[in-house]
Amino acid sequence: MSLLVVGSVAFDSVETPFGKCERMLGGSASHFSISASFFSHVSIVGVVGGDFGEAEQRVFESHSIGTQDLERIEAGKTFRWRGRYDYDLNVAHTLETQLNVFADFKPKLSAESKASRLVFLGNIQPDLQREVREQIPKAELVALDTMNLWIETARESLLRTIRGVDLVIINDAEARQLTNIPNLIKAARTILSWGPKALIIKRGEYGAALFTPDNYFAIPAYPLESVFDPTGAGDTFAGGFMGYLSSQEKTDEETMRRAMIFGSVMASFNVEKFGTERVRRLTYAEINERFRAFKRMTNFEEIPFERAVEAAK
Amino acid sequence: MSLLVVGSVAFDSVETPFGKCERMLGGSASHFSISASFFSHVSIVGVVGGDFGEAEQRVFESHSIGTQDLERIEAGKTFRWRGRYDYDLNVAHTLETQLNVFADFKPKLSAESKASRLVFLGNIQPDLQREVREQIPKAELVALDTMNLWIETARESLLRTIRGVDLVIINDAEARQLTNIPNLIKAARTILSWGPKALIIKRGEYGAALFTPDNYFAIPAYPLESVFDPTGAGDTFAGGFMGYLSSQEKTDEETMRRAMIFGSVMASFNVEKFGTERVRRLTYAEINERFRAFKRMTNFEEIPFERAVEAAK
Numbered sequence: 001m002s003l004l005v006v007g008s009v010a011f012d013s014v015e016t017p018f019g020k021c022e023r024m025l026g027g028s029a030s031h032f033s034i035s036a037s038f039f040s041h042v043s044i045v046g047v048v049g050g051d052f053g054e055a056e057q058r059v060f061e062s063h064s065i066g067t068q069d070l071e072r073i074e075a076g077k078t079f080r081w082r083g084r085y086d087y088d089l090n091v092a093h094t095l096e097t098q099l100n101v102f103a104d105f106k107p108k109l110s111a112e113s114k115a116s117r118l119v120f121l122g123n124i125q126p127d128l129q130r131e132v133r134e135q136i137p138k139a140e141l142v143a144l145d146t147m148n149l150w151i152e153t154a155r156e157s158l159l160r161t162i163r164g165v166d167l168v169i170i171n172d173a174e175a176r177q178l179t180n181i182p183n184l185i186k187a188a189r190t191i192l193s194w195g196p197k198a199l200i201i202k203r204g205e206y207g208a209a210l211f212t213p214d215n216y217f218a219i220p221a222y223p224l225e226s227v228f229d230p231t232g233a234g235d236t237f238a239g240g241f242m243g244y245l246s247s248q249e250k251t252d253e254e255t256m257r258r259a260m261i262f263g264s265v266m267a268s269f270n271v272e273k274f275g276t277e278r279v280r281r282l283t284y285a286e287i288n289e290r291f292r293a294f295k296r297m298t299n300f301e302e303i304p305f306e307r308a309v310e311a312a313k
Numbered sequence: 314m315s316l317l318v319v320g321s322v323a324f325d326s327v328e329t330p331f332g333k334c335e336r337m338l339g340g341s342a343s344h345f346s347i348s349a350s351f352f353s354h355v356s357i358v359g360v361v362g363g364d365f366g367e368a369e370q371r372v373f374e375s376h377s378i379g380t381q382d383l384e385r386i387e388a389g390k391t392f393r394w395r396g397r398y399d400y401d402l403n404v405a406h407t408l409e410t411q412l413n414v415f416a417d418f419k420p421k422l423s424a425e426s427k428a429s430r431l432v433f434l435g436n437i438q439p440d441l442q443r444e445v446r447e448q449i450p451k452a453e454l455v456a457l458d459t460m461n462l463w464i465e466t467a468r469e470s471l472l473r474t475i476r477g478v479d480l481v482i483i484n485d486a487e488a489r490q491l492t493n494i495p496n497l498i499k500a501a502r503t504i505l506s507w508g509p510k511a512l513i514i515k516r517g518e519y520g521a522a523l524f525t526p527d528n529y530f531a532i533p534a535y536p537l538e539s540v541f542d543p544t545g546a547g548d549t550f551a552g553g554f555m556g557y558l559s560s561q562e563k564t565d566e567e568t569m570r571r572a573m574i575f576g577s578v579m580a581s582f583n584v585e586k587f588g589t590e591r592v593r594r595l596t597y598a599e600i601n602e603r604f605r606a607f608k609r610m611t612n613f614e615e616i617p618f619e620r621a622v623e624a625a626k
Binding site for chain 1: 351352400401495496497498499502516518519520522528529530531532533536537538539540557560567570571573574575597600601604605608609610611612613614615616617618619
């Protein structure tokens with residue numbers, strides 16, 4: 001088993017200016033694992049209630065997603081989130097959160113999960129993230145996501161957790177809030193100084209950037225004329241990124257750069273329909289076609305200014 | 314003569330969280346022409362007052378900038394702008410605007426100017442932009458910048474002017490305001506449908522994008538740990554872009570892509586110091602070094618996902 005994700009499996013109800021959808025499969029682990037499954041075998045550590053039905057289970061099965069460590073509490077109810085987006089689709093307004101079975105979630109890892117090569121600590125309480133991380137000491141690469149809630153309410157624990165991971169994947173507002181530094185480049189350097197070998201900053205419609213101690217890599221987002229539902233885009237990005245890495249022998253910078261593109265490709269599909277609808281019906285041809293589009297939309301010939309070269313002589 | 318700019322020549326007073334500077338050379342035509350002068354010969358159409366001194370004149374001379382059509386009204390005062398930036402350096406707060414000699418500005422073009430190959434209509438009243446444009450009917454490429462003021466107060470005139478140019482260079486907020494369309498990609502398609510063959514949307518710290526009817530090209534901004542004074546960054550970008558185009562035989566898409574990089578390179582230097590201080594002291598080696606950095610920070614290998622290729626067979 002190569003890739004493990006710990007995170008939420010949820011029922012989401014979402015309202016956007018373009019429509020609404022009730023009780024659809026959501027949560028960070030769901031979006032992540034469906035996206036990653038196109039590249040690699042992936043398993044979920046999480047918890048659901050007795051209301052988690054066959055239809056949802058079938059989505060995981062049809063993508064060969066491992067659910068051995070997806071605990072089921074028959075007497076409980078699955079985590080629920082209800083949110084609304086206005087015309088600024090960058091901002092999610094949470095209308096309701098029911099933690100349900102997630103309130104007492106204690107991640108339990110099978111021996112197989114403990115042998116994972118790559119791990120994604122989805123956006124959950126940082127103590128829980130650390131508990132999982134410490135059970136997989138030999139993982140080659142551990143990545144972490146977080147959110148404003150934990151930056152505000154569990155800052156010290158979050159910093160401890162960040163010091164123990166290899167890669168942090170957050171958005172620009174979170175990077176600024178985490179460091180109290182308005183300049184994104186300085187904020188990124190600060191986060192890297194805490195220990196992680198790499199940092200990915202997601203910038204929504206503006207794309208994403210990869211920071212390593214010696215390099216900077218930035219890509220635009222895929223240009224979409226309509227964004228239908230942005231819920232899960234960040235986890236879908238992380239799923240594409242980690243799934244691709246997991247499919248490759250090396251996790252070096254060159255591989256991470258391509259993984260950034262595959263992450264962006266998957267996220268661009270995710271926002272085209274509600275929930276996981278679009279991603280779970282993707283074909284490999286569609287994925288590779290959009291990957292090639294990224295090359296076309298970022299490529300330029302490296303020809304330094306000629307007169308400049310002459311003048312500099 | 315190859316490149317012409319019409320726009321403001323001003324004295325700027327700027328306050329940022331990092332310092333303040335009084336009465337420095339500014340205005341769209343100044344920033345544009347100093348930046349462009351590194352790539353091509355450039356001439357200014359504009360107006361200054363009797364207070365425009367030898368020191369300022371020398372800046373233009375030392376960059377071989379043509380000032381034949383820079384009218385001087387001895388009895389008048391040069392255009393003045395006073396502004397402040399808070400920690401969000403993306404937003405300029407205008408404290409004072411004195412139009413002075415600019416209030417009655419009527420652009421007068423010499424025969425030489427009328428033979429310009431490329432023209433940049435800097436951010437001035439759209440009727441004036443159109444007057445200039447109509448005097449250079451044979452120009453190979455005419456570009457236009459504008460601002461929220463003209464979108465609000467002279468919309469019909471601005472739309473007429475846009476229909477008569479080849480390239481529009483604006484920022485993302487202006488593109489949305491101009492079209493009343495929140496989605497930037499849709500907004501861009503709409504502007505292109507009005508006539509221009511190309512559109513550049515500047516996104517500040519997030520970079521810039523080039524839209525043509527068939528293609529999309531996007532680049533990040535150069536990653537700066539400190540932005541000192543963003544005044545004139547947009548005009549400095551346009552100057553690098555148009556200056557590079559002017560130095561090349563073709564103005565096709567491939568050339569425009571490299572021009573986008575040179576524009577971004579020049580803008581990244583501009584914000585490092587007050588006003589035009591940094592750009593006017595640039596060396597060709599510095600420009601080409603930063604150009605190469607753009608290639609490093611956007612480059613990835615085009616290797617579609619292998620299992621995907623196999624699965625698609």
